[in-house]
Amino acid sequence: MSYLAFFVIAAVAVGSALGLLLKKNPIHGALFLVVNLGSVAALYLMLGAEFLAAAQVIVYAGAIMVLFVFAIMVLIPGKEETGEDPRRPYRLLGLPVGAALFLELIVIVSRHLPASGGPPVAGSADTIGRILFTQYLFPFELTSVLLLAAMVGVLLLARRRA
Amino acid sequence: MATVPESYYTALSAILFCFGVVGVVIRRNPLVIFMSIELMLNAANLALVAFGHRLGNADGQSLVFFVMAVAAAEVAVGLAIIVVIFRARARLSVDDLSLMRW
Numbered sequence A: 001m002s003y004l005a006f007f008v009i010a011a012v013a014v015g016s017a018l019g020l021l022l023k024k025n026p027i028h029g030a031l032f033l034v035v036n037l038g039s040v041a042a043l044y045l046m047l048g049a050e051f052l053a054a055a056q057v058i059v060y061a062g063a064i065m066v067l068f069v070f071a072i073m074v075l076i077p078g079k080e081e082t083g084e085d086p087r088r089p090y091r092l093l094g095l096p097v098g099a100a101l102f103l104e105l106i107v108i109v110s111r112h113l114p115a116s117g118g119p120p121v122a123g124s125a126d127t128i129g130r131i132l133f134t135q136y137l138f139p140f141e142l143t144s145v146l147l148l149a150a151m152v153g154v155l156l157l158a159r160r161r162a
Numbered sequence B: 001m002a003t004v005p006e007s008y009y010t011a012l013s014a015i016l017f018c019f020g021v022v023g024v025v026i027r028r029n030p031l032v033i034f035m036s037i038e039l040m041l042n043a044a045n046l047a048l049v050a051f052g053h054r055l056g057n058a059d060g061q062s063l064v065f066f067v068m069a070v071a072a073a074e075v076a077v078g079l080a081i082i083v084v085i086f087r088a089r090a091r092l093s094v095d096d097l098s099l100m101r102w
Helices: A002-022 A026-046 A050-075 A088-092 A094-112 A125-133 A137-158 B006-026 B030-055 B059-087
Strands: none
Touching: A002 A026, A002 B006, A002 B030, A026 A050, A026 B006, A026 B030, A050 A125, A050 B030, A050 B059, A088 A094, A088 B006, A094 B006, A125 A137, A125 B059, A137 B059, B006 B030, B030 B059
């Protein structure tokens, strides 16, 4: 039963990633990416990471993809990538590179998959919150500084120069 | 109910990561390249959660939380840079970016 669920969700994830790769229109790509992020959220649920599944839907599929769609709407009118790609042969070299990387990853991970370290913990908001505010308190505070720096940087970039 | 072994999740994560790499290499639109980078980040997150599940602790999941925060900051800055660069340009292709000025 859970195998069936995994394979269905994995097929959706792989198919939507392929859609992102192959669709010419970036809006279609963005929508495919939303589907992909949603299916990964479902996989988080299957792995017992409820908090991350919710954060994935809210932060990624919500906030980040809205930002993407917004940027596409601002930039795209009349500027699609059209015409023949002058560097097509070089770009297609990416396919064997990707295949080689995939084989490499599979070999390495299958050889060095860590031994099971006990029963999996449920990633509820309780567990994650506890660990974030005790063991990882300093990185957590640093994250807020990082977000503030990003906000200031974006304001600076977006300001029109006089 | 038999649970799916973690190696399946890591294999799926490897597939998604390689799709992201291929997307960065073969696409010309900077926005699509950026979305492929998000795909790679997401695949890495999936691997982190799967390994955390296997090791039986919540450290992997808290690391994913930090990756999400960094990804949000990165997307905001990256999209601002892309918008600023291409606001004044006629075409939207990374091939036009041979100089770091505009």
